[in-house]
Amino acid sequence: MPGHRHDKGSTVFQSFRLSLTVPLAALAVAMLAGCDKPAPKADDVRPVRVIELARDNGTERVEFSGDVRPRYESRLGFRVGGKIVERKVDVGASVNRGQVLMRLDPQDLRLAEAQAQAALRAAETERELAQADYRRHQDLRAQNFVSQSALEAKASALKAAQARVDAARAGLRGQSNQTGYANLEADADGVVTAIEAEVGQVVGAGTPVVRVARTDEKEVVIGIPESRIGQLRNVSQVSVRLWADRDRVIPGKIREVSPVADPATRTYAVKVALPPGQDVRLGMSATVELASNAAAGTAALRVPLSALVHDQGATSVWVVAKDRSGAATVQLRPVQVAGQSGNDLLLSGGVQPGQTVVTAGVHLLKPGQRVRILTADIARRADTEAAAAKGGAR
Template sequence: MPALKAFRLPTLVLVAMTLLLCACSKPADKTEDIRPVRTMVLSANSVDVSAEYSGDVRPRIESKLGFQVGGKITARRVDVGASVKRGQVLMQLDPQDLRLGQEQASASLRAAETSRDLAKADAKRYQELRVKNFVSQAVIDAKMAAFMAAQANVDAAQAGYRGQANQAGYATLVADADGVVTAVDAEVGQVVAPGVPVVKVARAGEKEIVIGVPEDKVEQLRKIEDVSVRLWATPGVVIPGKVREVAPVADPATRTYQFKVAIPTAEPDVKLGQTAQVLFSASSATPRISVPLSALNQERNVTSVWVVQNNVVKLVPVTIGGVAGNDVLLIAGVSPGQTVVTAGANLLKNGQKVRLLADPLAPPAAAAAPGGAPK
């Protein structure tokens, strides 16, 4: 038992000395978090504003053709992609009912002409009797009125006959202009109503490019006159374009506004449906500040940049005014001469100290020669 107490005493002394040393030691100094960032000094310059959108080649005029009368389709003469000429037959209806209607109108016309001829002869006889004073003038007036009524019936019957003849001609659907068939919406045996489109024909001639533009770029791009078009099939060929039409209402599905860009100088081998790139280019009228996309910070629908002052960063909201190549144009929030972070901004917070990294694109400093003189 005395031996156990002798063993515990040195242990307790060692523990007490350890606690005393820990209490007397100073706490370790905290190292300040200084993050390295890459920066740039803002400057205002005249820049080229450009925007590029994808679209497809479409005809300037595309007609949806349909029969002017109803009936059953008995023949289809064209397929999708077929080239057609003006007056070429596209489809035909069963003409039987229309022919019967034409024959009925013809019979009504002959009956009206017979009645007119009889009224005319009757009026002539009574005029001869009037000369001999056998009848009164009132009888002559009645006979002349009957003749004029009969003539009016003939005129009406003639108009009805001509209309029915046109109806019979409407049983054949023909192309109203040279072009290409882009769609066929009815087949043989189908009964169609008057005016229902059955064939779609794209007129030969001028073509255009149709693109969708975001609503915040509509007014800016509407004023740009330097428009060029490149086809995906022939990227080396540049076709001058011109904005012909801007949709007044946004597309309900994409929420973009449709631009129609005319290409009047396009070669005939430009095919409908080809993919095209439309490039809008313009030089800004006033100097603009441009920054790379990596300098922007997006949070809660607010776009900001990190401004560096005395090696301390501050988040400053900015307003974007367009794009210039791979850079973004800023029109409000910052001014020339300020320094903004362009890389390393994802982990920053307001008031944080930073260390500026050297710009890799800056020219290297001249190496010093022995003796302190530059080489």
């Protein structure tokens, strides 16, 4: 049938035309894409903050946190055993030397004292009898009624009786002291820091029951790591600041350095004595700044901690320089850290005075990258030293 053949041929022709149209469209898209290539992207200019390096005077300052403690703190206990019947102080109470803190039941001690008194009276009676017997024998010897040996025997008996009196008298004094030990007294002016026994408790001789801290001498205890303990020999100045009053600087003095590191923290306990008369409460948080003078010829360059970059196990800084076009670019320079001074680090090599170092934005840079300095004027080292000197003089 002619109509049917015509429809079939038309369908084949349309399919062939469609197959040619698809490649041509793809080719046109590719040509248009080739003509519309993006322009090369310009390098980003990173904003940074910088500082100009200058030689430090060689003073290294490090800070350690600690707390205020009493230099002397006694754990007081009764010198005799017994039952506590009275507690006269609380934690935080101020006490004076000789003030009664606790009392024991004195009944048994008083009975023992009465027994010692009775023993002394008995010894004194025996001595009086021996003395009278000795005098009688002296008269009989003068009349030659007794022998010399009998008189010497009575003299020995009198000496023995006197010795028993002396022993009984010493026993009475000792027992009287024992009775007085029923009162626990403060051995110095101070403040009660702990109560370790209560009324009704039976304690033995020497058992700590009250803790008293002297308030006349105070110190700050800090922990210094192993790497810093050797630098204590060069410490020239010790300054203490309280967390509650950061503007006040209290001069301190290193009094004691522990010879053994703490097994848990691996730090050495260092005790810094405070001058007397300071309005400092026990337990306050404090910061101790240790300033040590470096040896001659070892002056370093001071940079903020934020300027350091740790790259492939090395410590580096970004140094700003000018390229051929006059634009500011950065290069990574390895440095050697000589120590710490407050929040800054001291560099002993890798950079030179007068070079400009990036202090903010260091983790967004790459070698040769162009930068834009945010500060209008580069911070000079003289201003930094003046500010540090002003802070240390407060």
